[in-house]
Amino acid sequence: MKYRTHHCGKLRLSDTGQQVTLSGWVQKTRDLGGMTFIDLRDRYGITQLVFNMKTDPALCEQARELGREYVITAAGQVAERSNKNPNLPTGDIEIIVNSLQILNPAEIPPFTIEDQSDGGDELRMKYRYLDLRRPPLQRNLMLRHRMAQIIRRYLDDQGFLEIETPVLIKSTPEGARDFVVPSRLHAGRFYALPQSPQIFKQLLMVSGYDRYMQIVKCFRDEDLRADRQPEFTQIDCEMSFVTQEDILETFEGLAKELFNKVLHVEIHGEFQKITYEQAINIYGSDKPDLRFGMQIRELTAEVSNSEFQVFNQAEYVGGICAPGAAGFSRKQLAPLTDYVKTPQIGAKGLIYVKYNENQTFKSSVDKFFDGPALQIWADHFDAQPGDLLLIMSGEREQTLKALGTLRLEMASRLDLIKPDHYVPLWVVDFPLFEWNEEAQRFTAMHHPFTAPKPEDIPLLDQDPGKAHANAYDLVVNGVEIGGGSIRIHDAALQEKLFEALGFSPEEARERFGFLMDAFQYGAPPHGGIAFGFDRWVALFAGLGSIRDVIAFPKNNMARDVMMESPASLNDSQLNELGIRIRKK
């Protein structure tokens, strides 16, 4: 027998009269008594089957017994409908069925398999294989597939080779926590799963594969978020004999290709570039959303000589100008103040200045600042009558960060963010190091193989915190899509960096000796980039969470609630691995 001659999205009016066979899932039965309609679904669409009590009562009775999600094969003749359904691509036709076979009955599913399911997140995750039957999820996975194809083709055209790297590797001291795999053949030793193929792609450069790419799983044992999974997919790339400019140009091309082919969005001209420092000062974030303005402006100098102690004692005073928001009532301002004072944001307070339409001012600091003083502030923000200034003060870094969060919050409250609007940009000149309070030492901001800017190499000894790197991120609409750097290709400089990061020479040798050895044998200058593929797909799908662009994701406790992983091992497995579980 033949299961199908066509799929369920295929048949049109022009196929009328054909004898066809379709297979799929019963989406819905509509039993009218004398006749029964069945919507048959596969991943291509829905086709209506029709059964008539008058022409074939036995078959019609059989059709009435079908439940939701039964898997069936139906054969029959394509016929024009007397009542057409304009909402369905196949809505002009139906199949007058003359043979029906149940391939597999189905339990009643715990939620509806429709565009808008009635099921909650928890239930849909537990029955992920049912959720994946729904068209929105199928569209997401198809989008993901299509983007992967475009990426491979584009990079192939550019001469990149896709080369696989190992998944069982060695734990490295820097960066995220490693997922670890015990070795049976070497009891007491462990592999680690790669946080990224970083070292391997650099070794491939040493080996002369001057353009490498891979769409590859990476693993990080850290706490999860809506846009973070313990295993996730990177578009991992590396190039030799290139400058930062060469890399940005190449991958700007990739980004434009994806925008164009997938979203039909044409991005004209070069992507904006701003430095890390600018991003922090103007947007309070290293991944700014440039779909709207409302830039942060510093006011520290302007407010320094007042009676207002809060400002006088602050390292930093700054704010944003919310356009047209002077009409905010007390009822709207109070929750905003509460919002910035939540522990997550950690601001001490929020000062507002209403620049009224009649050019007067009303502020929460009227006691300390008169009209002319506030006018200076307003001018500083290029505020128009009708705007609302929101000011915060405190420690510089923390206040900028809080202002950045407030900026996003206000944009959403004022509805300033247009969907289907995309503003990509490069954030460049990241600091080489950041101070880690917990470890009381510098850690690499990007990773320990990132090259310092040549002019900053002397700073490694004098003031490492001030050194910048040839490191860059691609940011779109406030989402960090990818990042990379020019790498160190000199063994001596690499050694110096390990030293700056606080590794003893022995430690560096133990962990990365093979890399430094490799650099002794003719390492080309090289650099690269890695993109968060899941995030990129989610961005294009218009989703805030990457879960729905991953077929089988984990929940926010890193559990797979469908298969119930992670799970215990039995004693014989543990014995074989030489592992004993410590109680509590």
Place this chain on the structure above:
RNA sequence: GGUCACGUAGUUCAAUCGGUUAGAAUGCCGGCCUGUCACGCCGGAGGUUGCGAGUUCGAGUCUCGUCGUGACCGCCA
């Protein structure tokens, strides 16, 4: 490690200030129905209010603990 929210019928939700028999929609089951496509109409079944303790004359509602789910902070080179 921390903060917050939620957990009631298969499902999505409701239940006033702590008050009497925990409701609705949808799904499900049965019946009727020949042009439906959110089919319609009639009827029916369906509940350990996540779990445990406490306060109270009385707890879905308040308190504590616990488990689960989600969001965020820390963390994520």
